[in-house]
Amino acid sequence: MDTATRTRLAAEQLASKLPALLAAADRVASTVAQGVHGRRRAGQGETFWQFRRYMPGDTIDRIDWRQTAKSAHVYVRETEWEAAQTVYLWLDRSPSMDWASDKRLPRKQERAELLLLALAALLARGGERVALLGTGAPPAHGKFAVNRLAELMLTLPQVSGGLPRTQRLPRHAGCALFGDFLAPLDEINARVKSIAGAGVRGHLVHIIDPAEAGLPYSGRTRFEGLEDDGALLVSRVESVREDYLAAFESHVAGLRDLARGYGWVYHQHRTDRGPELPLMSLWLALAEGPGR
Numbered sequence: 001m002d003t004a005t006r007t008r009l010a011a012e013q014l015a016s017k018l019p020a021l022l023a024a025a026d027r028v029a030s031t032v033a034q035g036v037h038g039r040r041r042a043g044q045g046e047t048f049w050q051f052r053r054y055m056p057g058d059t060i061d062r063i064d065w066r067q068t069a070k071s072a073h074v075y076v077r078e079t080e081w082e083a084a085q086t087v088y089l090w091l092d093r094s095p096s097m098d099w100a101s102d103k104r105l106p107r108k109q110e111r112a113e114l115l116l117l118a119l120a121a122l123l124a125r126g127g128e129r130v131a132l133l134g135t136g137a138p139p140a141h142g143k144f145a146v147n148r149l150a151e152l153m154l155t156l157p158q159v160s161g162g163l164p165r166t167q168r169l170p171r172h173a174g175c176a177l178f179g180d181f182l183a184p185l186d187e188i189n190a191r192v193k194s195i196a197g198a199g200v201r202g203h204l205v206h207i208i209d210p211a212e213a214g215l216p217y218s219g220r221t222r223f224e225g226l227e228d229d230g231a232l233l234v235s236r237v238e239s240v241r242e243d244y245l246a247a248f249e250s251h252v253a254g255l256r257d258l259a260r261g262y263g264w265v266y267h268q269h270r271t272d273r274g275p276e277l278p279l280m281s282l283w284l285a286l287a288e289g290p291g292r
Contacts, residue, residue, distance in 0.1 A: 025117035032280045051075045090133040092179025094162030095226040101211030108207045111271045112178040166194040175202035185254040196262040210272045
């Protein structure tokens with residue numbers, strides 16, 4: 001099979017997945033939206049924040065004609081309040097996310113995609129702007145932004161390590177990171193520190209397969225690594241379960257403490273449970289962010 005054919009087949013596979021994912025995310029978002037009374041909203045701010053390029057969905061009255069006249073592009077003017085309404089989303093695309101302990105369960109990546117996109121839909125309905133970290137695409141709003149974010153999300157390459165890049169976000173922005181956070185806590189802390197440094201209010205959305213939380217296996221079991229970390233043969237899983245669960249709970253406690261240290265919020269979601277409750281929790285927590 002030549003390169004052109006492989007590229008076309010990959011594109012068709014992505015395109016076939018997109019409508020179903022968007023529909024599922026919209027259903028979950030609609031369910032959550034009916035269960036809350038909306039987010040508290042402040043009035044438009046007046047303090048200038050920045051110019052940015054015009055995007056589909058912007059109204060003509062937002063265009064700054066003086067700035068536009070100086071360039072070959074059309075620019076709009078943003079205020080501090082508008083900056084506070086920008087939420088940056090990140091999706092863990094490490095190999096460990098591409099796993100489920102049971103074929104009846106969604107893979108961790110599938111559930112993370114659904115939650116991220118449903119949250120983006122809720123934010124867009126509330127007039128917020130969203131962006132997907134790691135793509136370089138600017139924040140956008142409206143249905144166009146959700147569709148574009150979904151397209152970008154499905155084309156993200158798989159990357160070992162499962163951590164966002166070190167970067168600095170705009171002051172007062174919001175941020176939600178979706179992943180299994182299996183990396184060492186000091187590495188996670190370094191990345192979160194770089195993002196939280198400008199007063200960004202963030203959320204760690206910890207996606208867990210039920211087998212990771214309970215180690216339900218017994219007897220002689222071979223565990224295959226998903227990120228070039230080899231295999232482990234355990235002659236009797238029962239003999240290590242207690243130590244494993246203690247280590248798992250310690251890691252979870254570390255994630256909670258890490259988030260709390262930056263004024264962030266830790267959310268935990270198991271893939272054997274429905275997505276509506278964690279999405280509502282995340283949505284309401286974002287409503288309590290700065291500028292509200």
